[in-house]
Amino acid sequence: MPIVGIPLDEFYSLYGEELPPDILENELHRFGCSVEGWATLQRYRCPRCHALSETGESTPPPTCDSCGADFRLEANRPAPEGEVRVLRMELLAVRPDLFDPPGLARALRGFLGKEAGAPVYRLEKGTWSVEIDPALAGPEVLRPRIAMAVVKGLSLNDASLRSLMKLQENIHWALGRDRKLASIGVYDLSTITGSSFRYQAVTPEALSFVPLGYDPADAESSLTPARILTEHPKGKAYARLLQGATRVPLLIDETGAVLSMPPIINSEATRVTRETEEVVIDVTGLEDRHIERALNIVVTSLLEVCPSAHAESVTLHYAGETRTTPDLSAQEVDVDPAAAAELVGTHWNPGEFAELLRRMRHDTVLEGDRVQVQVPAWRADIVHPRDLVEDAAIAHGYDHLPSVDLTAATFAEAHPREIRAARARAVLLGLSAMEVMTLTLSSEATTFERTGLRHREEQVRLEHPISVEQTMLRVSLVPGLMETLAVNLGHSYPQRIFEVGSVVFADETQETGAREDLHAAAALAGDGFGYADARGLAEAFLADWGLTVASGLEFQASEERLFLPGRGAEILLAGRALGRVGEVHPAVLEAYRIIHPVVLFEVNLEDL
């Protein structure tokens, strides 16, 4: 999970007061935010884009967080802007409304009882509109949806600008799956002409614009979308999102000036600065539920920072469909407080329950025994009334819930396979062998080539192994024993080890296409051990399952490369293969760099 750094100054000013760090940390944990720690960061201002960058190091970061300018160049040397104390939190992907200081402050003001219910944000019907090119939904582009809003009356500073930028980045990660499902752009409205926009699919060479972070004074800065995708750092980083597209999406104003090329980059001309008072926001993506949710979070965050600001709606004209965004209306959910309390294991009357939810910033209406909950527009994680039960439980405090014992009578029963495995281990422990546990993943190279096991049944193969040592589920315990002996070369001899565990084979008769067999295997290592020792051990083990040569156990010469020719046997029971026993071939020992004789046996416990 990514970590977000919440600047404390900004947070406290939005929260309304300072809190002792230990209390803040504890309350955040009680609220469900995972605090990773605290840090002091150095701030630097970029000479090109004037945005702030932060670093935990004592030297400036190599590049500007905002425009990517190379700070190592003399011309781009950043100016120190002092330090900032930040709270480091792990992001909870389902709550992007808590990713920035305004959102977190809004939540904690409720949780800690400073405010209750949802804040009211001003949203006015705007005269703004956007025409959406149907080609965006076609096979040429596949970035069909857009949601937009205008926010006016802002007064931004360095800190809030930086938080806004960070919020976009984090939403891109959490909601946007790295901009795939949602990509946000924010533009200075004063740089835009007219009130109608166009969201269009254009050919990559059709026009050119100056991407964010490039110098507009430089004639070389104006690039075609094709060049941005191959030359600009952001273009290269996100080109995969437009892979296969023959045209690129562009957001333009009435005059054809480019606002952005979603989901890659904005234009330099529309850059938001400290002087910006009015912004246009767009979120593009594949589905309305993702992009509208992202839009609501960004819009309400800005309105939270500047309480005197207001939002204006934008009308979206799709072919045959018209929508208006942002939609900040609440989602109504009907909840039964008695059932909620019963599920949590406590008692709440409707008033108490409503009050808990109001502390979680929901508005509530009491209707007899039930509570109508108005879930605010920035909380799109509420998909079932049960989600509100959790909100109430968090507001109540997990640490204040009663101790409740389960009373229904149930009867313990161990799984037969575990019972069988425990018995096998007891027998082998009684034979003075040391239990080892090895990883259940192995490889063809280790199993068949290095160890020389015969390929009996198909193994379960991984589609995308993470290393060459782990490409399949193990089909035998022998390679694990050999590897264990190989890491214990420095230990005194003789060594006696065993493992009891499952091995897996592909098996079409099974529901999931594979079958686990419980195996037991033991190995003896040291001078003087020979076939007779392994065979004696195997017979002693099998005798405890009631199996002896007299009762039908057979030992047949084995051809397996694992064993010295003539010193390995297949163990059979009534003609069925049960296992193997023998003296390990010196070539196999050499492959494991083992310099002591090893004898071993392995049996399948499934049919015993």
Add this chain to the structure above:
Amino acid sequence: MSYKYREIDLRILQTLASEAGAVGIDRLAGLLDLDQSPVAAAATILAEQGLLTLTEESEEELRLGTRAEGWAGGACPERRVARALAQVGGRSGIKELPARSGLEQKDVGQALRWLAARSWAFKERGELVQGEAWGREEAPLAADEALVAALSAGSPARRSDLVAQGVAVDAGLALLSKRPGIVDVKVRRRRLAELSSAGREALAKGIHSVEDVNELTTGLLVSGRWKDVDFRPYDVTLPGREARQGKEHPFRRVLEDTRRAFLFMGFEETASPWVESAFWDFDALFQPQDHPARDMQDTFYVGRPDRCRLPADELVERVARTHENGGDTASLGWRYSWKRSLAERCVLRTHTTAATIRELAREPKPPRKVFCVGPVFRRETIDYKHLPVFHQVDGIVIDEKASFSALLTLLGTFYKKMGFERIQFRPAFFPYTEPSVEVFVWLESRSDWVEMGGAGVFRPEVTEPLGCREPVLAWGLGLERLAMFRYKLSDIREIYLSHLDWLEEVPQCRS
């Protein structure tokens, strides 16, 4: 109790009886043809019994010192000068002396001093002149020279022995008193044993030895002869022979303690396939098909087999509709188009919740308490904190009276059973539980809370499509972490490396 004579005791007493007076232990050992140390030990015991007396005497032992080289055959270096002088008629220039006597120039001064002291020669105006003690015949060996000659065999000699040979030890040492390093004198102590009157009486009465035995044998037991022998006492403070035992793996004990804890709380144990369908691993748990946890980045998809069989169509259909629009639950669902082909994919199970959810689907009727301990697989690169395979315990409680508070109480009980005193519950998010919680335990060694696993009440989107309308408590807890804390491991890989040193050394009956 009367003393039991051993063979060695009897032989010592008999030998002493045949010798007159006190006998040194060294000599006694020689007579008995034994090493000195057992003879000395036995003599001490016999002296304690009053059968002999031990006395100690000290004696000087003489041997040639480090500067005796020039004294070959006892002749002192100045004797060579005197001889050379005699050959040239009793008078020679001092400067010619080294050439004539074979002395080195640096030793000439010393030689002149001793020649004068012995009155063999004197200096006279740059010349050396024969003295009165050196006549026509060469002077006989002086006492010191005779002493050196007596010692020239090289081995040390006792003063008493030298005197007995007629060597004038005192006179010789006196002459050498100003010439250190020619003869060294050391004081040696030796012990002498002499039969006491009690010993003599005992011998006269006739005594029998008892056999001295090391090992108790079947022969001794069967014959009853063990009564007549003496078992040599051992030094019981010495370390014993190394014993090799078979031991349970330390991590096995964590797994077994976990199983036992849930069995004792009345849970039945279940299991599920390691190769699992995405349906049971994810879809049945309301994990959307585009959830990052389902990516090939995090989950091992299986190349062979590549398709699993899904349960009854009706069940699959209910799960599908719940994903798409909430189905019959009060949920909005994930609002996307659910694909059967993705649910049929084979994965290595990413959690043991796959086992408990199968059990819930098989028999949703309360009351039930079910758990599963087993390996799970995640596509993690191996490092000190991560392995692609690790173990979990998952559990569910299906009970119409079950509540979130009961879940917290149950988890608290489990961690207390596993040895943790302080437990903290924090809100968390999991796609299939609501309310959800993360369990933390206080770790004194880190002075911090450490996360152990997640839990919650299964969402209605999970339980209702499976035909269960009662609350279902569920949890999944990592177990390697417990082992790392219990055995103070800093690297998770140590658990599976199976270093025999570690396996042998971890105490089985503690922790």
